[in-house]
Amino acid sequence: MILQGEHRRSIARTDDGAGVRILDQRLLPWEVRWVELRSADTAAVAIREMWTRGAPMIGATAAYGLAMALAADPGDASLARAYDTLLATRPTAVNLRWALDQVRAAVIDLPAAARATAALARADAICDEDAALCRAIGEQGLALFRTLHAKNPDRPLNILTHCNAGWLATVDYGTATAPVYLAHDAGIPVHVWVDETRPRNQGALLTAFELANHGVPHTVIADNAGGLLMMQGKVDAVIVGTDRVTANGDVCNKIGTYLKALAAADNGVPFYVALPYTTFDPDTATGADVPIEERSADELTRLTGPAEGGIATVKVTDSPAANPAFDVTPARLVTGYITERGVLDRI
Numbered sequence: 001m002i003l004q005g006e007h008r009r010s011i012a013r014t015d016d017g018a019g020v021r022i023l024d025q026r027l028l029p030w031e032v033r034w035v036e037l038r039s040a041d042t043a044a045v046a047i048r049e050m051w052t053r054g055a056p057m058i059g060a061t062a063a064y065g066l067a068m069a070l071a072a073d074p075g076d077a078s079l080a081r082a083y084d085t086l087l088a089t090r091p092t093a094v095n096l097r098w099a100l101d102q103v104r105a106a107v108i109d110l111p112a113a114a115r116a117t118a119a120l121a122r123a124d125a126i127c128d129e130d131a132a133l134c135r136a137i138g139e140q141g142l143a144l145f146r147t148l149h150a151k152n153p154d155r156p157l158n159i160l161t162h163c164n165a166g167w168l169a170t171v172d173y174g175t176a177t178a179p180v181y182l183a184h185d186a187g188i189p190v191h192v193w194v195d196e197t198r199p200r201n202q203g204a205l206l207t208a209f210e211l212a213n214h215g216v217p218h219t220v221i222a223d224n225a226g227g228l229l230m231m232q233g234k235v236d237a238v239i240v241g242t243d244r245v246t247a248n249g250d251v252c253n254k255i256g257t258y259l260k261a262l263a264a265a266d267n268g269v270p271f272y273v274a275l276p277y278t279t280f281d282p283d284t285a286t287g288a289d290v291p292i293e294e295r296s297a298d299e300l301t302r303l304t305g306p307a308e309g310g311i312a313t314v315k316v317t318d319s320p321a322a323n324p325a326f327d328v329t330p331a332r333l334v335t336g337y338i339t340e341r342g343v344l345d346r347i
């Protein structure tokens, strides 16, 4: 157990208050290493290289990055440069732009001398709010889980999830995992099918790590196994997180989510998306309008794992590879949106 008790905050201010501490998620579950970020540029690297990841965590890290830039130089040029550098890190998660806009709005009309303190306060508030939002998503999802479990009370509730939308992807609790944690703690027997989630394996490495640490029964599966499990009646619901829900309810999430939604629809399995309001993007009309991040082919052509003295990478093919990091699930395939305000059948 890396962090005891109910709270597992994945980002915190450094002891001197000038930086932030995050877990280097590239090393999990093999090594638990907290790293300190002390500049906007380092925060940008951490986001782009996925030391830290997940829409709310990307937003929180960028917010602190902007605050650190203003602590170094509170001028307009510094603000603009840091904003642009951080915004350019990853294009799909809307929380990134939302958080940067929140911090910029908090300081833009302030005198230079007051900007760093105000930016830091806004970044702190974004984190505290995210933890509260995710907890509320958990409460709303817990009520849903009680209803779902009542259909088959003599066996565990079987949930399938894709990627990691856990406390590692947020400030605490997670979005898709929040109902799982609260249901487990409330004594509802829950089992989670964990998609490994190629190519970065956020499910096998991060969600499994979280669930194991919380004592939640789970089974890691190949991404392509979910359809069969649903056909066999072994999945009661699919719950995923999201990086952006557009005005019409389309869902941008980790690559492979759309295929789970198709299998769920074909087998009558409810498909839920868990999100806080900070991941809703009313300014983008549909999923077709969302930039889909294309990441390095190396993530696909190389396997990474623990080795003597650190992490080893093995190249598995010299062939060209394409690595879109997200896909779009049309709103028509979504049963409901689990939000802090309730479970909505339309966003």
Ligand SMILES: CSC[C@H]1O[C@H](OP(=O)(O)O)[C@H](O)[C@@H]1O
Pocket (backbone or CB within 6 Å): 053, 054, 055, 056, 162, 163, 164, 165, 166, 169, 170, 174, 175, 176, 202, 240, 241, 242, 243, 253, 254, 255, 325
């Ligand atoms: C609660 S946001 C989690 C969301 O972010 C993940 O993407 P990445 O690991 O590339 O940052 C994935 O889409 C998750 O559903």
